[in-house]
Each structure stands twice: as structure tokens, then as C-alpha cells.
Amino acid sequence: MKQRPKAVATKAKILEAALDLFRERGYEAATMRAIAERAGVALGNAYYYFGSKEHLIQAFYDRTHVEHVAAVGTKLDDLKDFKARLLLVMRAKLESIEPYHRFAGLLFRSAADPASPLNPFSAESQPVRQEATEIFRKVVAGSRGRIAPELRAELPNLLWLYHMGIVLFWIHDTSKGRRRTWRLMERSVDLIVKLVGVASLPLMGPVRRAALGMVRELRGSTQESAA
Amino acid sequence: MKQRPKAVATKAKILEAALDLFRERGYEAATMRAIAERAGVALGNAYYYFGSKEHLIQAFYDRTHVEHVAAVGTKLDDLKDFKARLLLVMRAKLESIEPYHRFAGLLFRSAADPASPLNPFSAESQPVRQEATEIFRKVVAGSRGRIAPELRAELPNLLWLYHMGIVLFWIHDTSKGRRRTWRLMERSVDLIVKLVGVASLPLMGPVRRAALGMVRELRGSTQESAA
């Protein structure tokens, strides 16, 4: 199973060519033939390394996640406020995906198909999903302030879901510099912080329990085992 | 612009063939060639009437909406309680779409593409979206009980969005009889009613305003003019 250096290099070359072309021309125009040509390999060779065009996109997924984590870097260490931490992570997210906006929509096409491995809720995506949730776990874990304990446990998953919602909006956002998404993100972060505050009030016990019960139900369907 | 009877008949023939084949074989297997053949027309002729395969699906959309409205019928008139009304509409929704579960996933592939006319947030879908929101407007309008006025105005749109979320879950739900979706729907309706109650408390003014402000922002991006 050990791959030879040459194979690794070829695979990387193909992936880079694909990502470049996705950026430059969007999804449809970046044909497999063009990708292979740009990478300097035969069409069949591209398929040798990537079973389909969608597999190329899975790699894109991974890449944006890595870039997101890199963009956050160690900056979280300096912040103790929940809102500041969440804002940091969300800003880094939007910045890291921006270069790919052009073809993100078409990507989402596959992602929405329940049968597609690209679907963020699919079993195949579980590792990526779990990794992506990890950063929100960090956000919550390092936050000072009153957050109801049951909420603290579920919050990372909720934040991951929330961030998927923002990405969904971003995909549809055609405003210059994605202004609308940024505004929505900032407002919604503010709202989330408020809601977490309210939900953590002792009085809100029943509502909180109803909400968390439902969320666990929702999560159960896609991930049989919770982390 | 008046269409000749022959044209209407041909178009209908093609549409019926398409819906039949979608039901029988699912989306992918129902090729445009097969549809044309079943309808007894040439491939090019199918494209003369329906610009793309996706346009055929738009018709499918419309049909499920009509069926939903039919399933609700006049039953709303008998109920004055918000929760009961919302439950009625949501149950009718799940029942009316159930026969199509098998290929709904593949349909939603296109629906998720921002560039697709099928996208529920797209301009092309605005009529359908508005119609679909209408039923939630009715739900709210006929409900007795304390609901903050600003909330009342925005609630139909929020409920439409909520119902889209439930449908999204339903698409991914492989449990027998879609049990999980039903349970989630019932729990979430309960939660929504609780939340509306809490949000309508005078004390919640700031949170409510933050939430509604954000929602309007969100809505603004897809519908330039609010109803």
C-alpha cells in the first residue's frame, strides 16, 4: 500500500491542476480532459487516481478544512470570550473559502444528494465532519462565562450545523465581497451568543431540554455513535 | 402566445411520460431519450417543450405543492390553536410527499444548485415559494393566543424555512415509514410553539429584535421585495 514518491507527486499534480481550474473556470468548464492536460497526464491517469470528478471535490473539501484550521492557527489561544472566539473561527472560515466561491454552487449540487459521498451528512463524510466539529469544540471549551453544562456538550455540533447554514447562504450570495454573508454571519453570531445566554438561565430549563432532546434526535439519524 | 391544442397535447404527453418514468425508474434512469420514446416524440421535440431535464422536475414540484394544499383542504377552519394548526399542515406535507421519497433525493440534487431554476431560493421559484408560504401565513393568521406582532409578520417565512429543513431531513431519512422524520417534526413543532411563546414575552424584546433583524437580512438576499 505504500505509495512511491512518484505516485504521490502525480496525484498532487492532478489535484493542483483540478483546484486551479475550478478556481479559474468553475466546475463545469473544468473538464476532466482539461484537468488531465493541465496536469500533464493522460485522461486515464487522472481516473486512476481519482475515481470520479466528485472525488476531486472531496479533496477540495479536505483542503478548505485544512486552510480553515491554518487560518485560525493559534489565535484562539488569546481569546477567552465566547463571542470573540466564535467570530474568529467564522471569519477565518469565510476568508478561507472565498477563492472558491465561483464553483462552490456546483459543488453543492453533489453535496445535497443523499447518495453522494460528498454529502456532509453522509457516512463517508464523517471524518471530515468530526474534524470540522472539533474546531467548534475548541471554541466552546476555551470560553469563559455561564453556559449551561448540557448545552456545552451539544453546542459544538450545533455550531457546526450553524456554520453549514452560513456556508449555504454564502453559496447563494452574489453580493460584492460577499457583504451580505458577512453581515448575516456577524448578526447571527451576536444572536447565538444572546440565545446561549438566555438558554442558560435556570428558568429556561424546560425549553432547553426540549431543544436539546430534539437536537439529539436529529443527530442520531446521521451519526449512529456520538463522539 | 395562445398555444394550439396540438402543442398542448404534445407537451402534456411528454410531461406524463417523464413523471411516469421518474416514478418507475428514478431520476437517473429516466433518460431524456427514454422519456421522448415513451411519449412517442423525437428527442429534440422534448427539448422544444422543456428546456432541460430540470424543467420537467419543476412540474413535479408544482404537483406536490398542489397535493399538499389539497391534503390540508378546509381542515384548518376547524382549528384555532397554533400548535394544532401547524401540526396539521406539517402532517399533511409529510403525507403528501411520501410517495415520492424514492427519488426525491436525486431531485434535490438539482434543487441545491444555486444556478438551477429548481432551487427553492431562486427567482424562478419565487411563485412556488410564495404559494407555499401562503399556507403558513394562514396557519399564523388563524391562530389565537399571544404572539408578538412583529413576530406574527415574520413567522410565515420562518415556518416555510423550517418546513424546508424538515423536508431536507426527510430526504435523508431511511427509517421505516419515515418514523424519525415524524418524531422530529412533532418534537420540533412542540419546540417552535414553546419558542414563540418565550419570544413573545415582553422581556425578550432585545433578543426578539436581534433575531427578526437577522431574519429580514437573510430573506432580503433571495427576495428583493417582501410580500
Place this chain on the structure above:
DNA sequence: GTCTATAACCGGATAGAC
């Protein structure tokens, strides 16, 4: 195991003749 080259299949979409 890695890679090339080439041809072919399939289905969505289009052009242009009738």
C-alpha cells in the same frame, strides 16, 4: 504498481433541415 494513448459508450443538450 504507474502511466500512456486511443477509442468508445452514454446521456444531456443543440443545430439546422423539413
Place this chain on the structure above:
DNA sequence: GTCTATCCGGTTATAGAC
């Protein structure tokens, strides 16, 4: 309005070279 012919790109197949 309807057809036939054709294009185009994802995908597969094949046969062989290093």
C-alpha cells in the same frame, strides 16, 4: 413543431510500456 444528426464531456475499456 418536429425530426435527424451532431456535439460535448463524464466515464470506461483496452492494450501496452516502464
